[in-house]
Amino acid sequence: xxxxxxxxxxxxxxxxxxxxxxxxxxxxxxxxxxxxxxxxxxxxxxxxxxxxxxxxxxxxxxxxxxxxxxxxxxxxxxxxxxxxxxxxxxxxxxxxxxxxxxxxxxxxxxxxxxxxxxxxxxxxxxxxxxxxxxxxxxxxxxxxxxxxxxxxxxxxxxxxxxxxxxxxxxxxxxxxxxxxxxxxxxxxxxxxxxxxxxxxxxxxxxxxxxxxxxxxxxxxxxxxxxxxxxxxxxxxxxxxxxxxxxxxxxxxxxxxxxxxxxxxxxxxxxxxxxxxxxxxxxxxxxxxxxxxxxxxxxxxxxxxxxxxxxxxxxxxxxxxxxxxxxxxxxxxxxxxxxxxxxxxxxxxxxxxxxxxxxxxxxxxxxxxxxxxxxxxxxxxxxxxxxxxxxxxxxxxxxxxxxxxxxxxxxxxxxxxxxxxxxxxxxxxxxxxxxxxxxxxxxxxxxxxxxxxxxxxxxxxxxxxxxxxxxxxxxxxxxxxxxxxxx
Ligand code: ARG
Numbered sequence: 167x168x169x170x171x172x173x174x175x176x177x178x179x180x181x182x183x184x185x186x187x188x189x190x191x192x193x194x195x196x197x198x199x200x201x202x203x204x205x206x207x208x209x210x211x212x213x214x215x216x217x218x219x220x221x222x223x224x225x226x227x228x229x230x231x232x233x234x235x236x237x238x239x240x241x242x243x244x245x246x247x248x249x250x251x252x253x254x255x256x257x258x259x260x261x262x263x264x265x266x267x268x269x270x271x272x273x274x275x276x277x278x279x280x281x282x283x284x285x286x287x288x289x290x291x292x293x294x295x296x297x298x299x300x301x302x303x304x305x306x307x308x309x310x311x312x313x314x315x316x317x318x319x320x321x322x323x324x325x326x327x328x329x330x331x332x333x334x335x336x337x338x339x340x341x342x343x344x345x346x347x348x349x350x351x352x353x354x355x356x357x358x359x360x361x362x363x364x365x366x367x368x369x370x371x372x373x374x375x376x377x378x379x380x381x382x383x384x385x386x387x388x389x390x391x392x393x394x395x396x397x398x399x400x401x402x403x404x405x406x407x408x409x410x411x412x413x414x415x416x417x418x419x420x421x422x423x424x425x426x427x428x429x430x431x432x433x434x435x436x437x438x439x440x441x442x443x444x445x446x447x448x449x450x451x452x453x454x455x456x457x458x459x460x461x462x463x464x465x466x467x468x469x470x471x472x473x474x475x476x477x478x479x480x481x482x483x484x485x486x487x488x489x490x491x492x493x494x495x496x497x498x499x500x501x502x503x504x505x506x507x508x509x510x511x512x513x514x515x516x517x518x519x520x521x522x523x524x525x526x527x528x529x530x531x532x533x534x535x536x537x538x539x540x541x542x543x544x545x546x547x548x549x550x551x552x553x554x555x556x557x558x559x560x561x562x563x564x565x566x567x568x569x570x571x572x573x574x575x576x577x578x579x580x581x582x583x584x585x586x587x588x589x590x591x592x593x594x595x596x597x598x599x600x601x602x603x604x605x606x607x608x609x610x611x612x613x614x615x616x617x618x619x620x621x622x623x624x625x626x627x628x629x630x631x632x633x634x635x636x637x638x639x640x641x642x643x644x645x646x647x648x649x650x651x652x
Contacts, residue, residue: 185242186485198247216650226251251263273481281488294503309516352379360390375639534547551565
């Protein structure tokens with residue numbers, strides 16, 4: 167349709183090379199809605215007549231229900247929709263739809279509308295997953311587990327504490343995406359190919375009709391920039407790395423060596439040869455798909471970095487990276503939520519491992535600190551206790567008074583105090599005494615859980631308000647369209 171200045175048509179192979187029609191199925195509806203707003207504005211600004219607007223809007227309404235034929239010969243969805251509008255409305259009216267805009271502002275508009283919807287969907291999925299983490303945490307406030315640093319047992323902790331940590335990680339993903347939305351939800355429509363138009367359009371009016379909070383003011387910026395795409399995919403890359411880390415924990419903990427958790431059958435795969443196997447393939451795929459999303463970010467940044475200012479066709483290629491990023495993150499979140507809600511937790515095993523590993527050493531040292539002994543000295547005493555326990559192959563709690571005496575050699579500490587503290591310190595007592603803000607202590611779990619439930623509710627309200635605002639704008643636009651075409 168556009169090739170009036172050019173001689174020959176594209177060969178089949180070149181058309182296939184140039185065409186983005188397959189990727190464009192994701193933005194077809196946004197393209198139609200954007201065209202509705204643009205047409206209404208052209209009419210309101212007396213650039214086209216009511217009759218022209220009516221014919222164009224009727225054609226667009228019809229196209230909303232249409233399944234597009236990807237073998238139409240069109241280069242992209244913008245060309246296809248315009249040519250179908252012209253076919254239906256006639257050139258006299260349909261030929262006016264593309265007045266005062268370009269595919270450059272159009273495609274930027276469609277991508278922004280797509281990403282803002284995806285952000286809202288992902289934010290909702292995030293809240294569901296966070297809620298699942300908190301609800302499982304609620305049931306495991308007393309489930310003792312070892313906490314690890316360097317993948318070596320570090321301190322005694324609670325499973326709820328672990329889950330709440332990831333609830334907070336995902337809350338930050340939520341906040342990041344929530345912030346990104348503000349920069350995505352700005353309208354580029356009406357920027358034209360790059361420098362604007364001499365026709366008396368109203369960019370603010372189309373922005374409002376389409377539920378945008380603001381405009382990308384500078385028309386060069388509006389048509390050239392894809393930083394909002396890079397930001398979105400970067401935020402999702404961080405989110406995916408967070409999901410990947412949880413996945414790795416769960417893969418490890420579901421091994422027979424750990425046996426801390428058991429994944430529900432529906433989230434595992436059998437082996438083709440070994441009948442006893444129950445493989446955590448689904449979580450492994452979250453790790454694998456995270457790599458794909460990071461690859462998408464790399465592809466996008468690489469595309470943008472060397473591009474001269476102004477639209478370049480290279481930008482067409484980044485669309486599939488966006489769609490794949492959204493799709494992966496949505497399904498990963500949905501799946502993780504279900505994995506959490508169906509997880510079997512082997513409380514006995516977690517407790518056994520915790521109690522058999524002298525994880526209360528630091529708690530003993532801290533109790534000695536409360537007797538006025540410098541921490542560096544108490545650290546040394548407990549170090550000797552752990553070493554003696556290790557060599558005599560028994561837990562600290564089973565050390566004899568002679569063995570305990572060895573630990574205070576070279577200090578002024580009374581070994582009886584050490585004995586007393588050892589006999590009164592267990593994993594449970596240490597978790598009762600752990601009072602610091604945000605710690606594994608029992609009391610902190612209760613406080614953090616109720617605080618997080620409150621936060622999730624507030625986030626839900628924020629997202630619902632955002633969605634309602636967009637939906638209301640699109641409904642109003644639809645009403646205005648219907649008034650003209652009735
Ligand atoms: N199919 C193109 C894309 O997805 C649309 C914009 C084309 N603009 C142009 N001047 N060739 O990026």
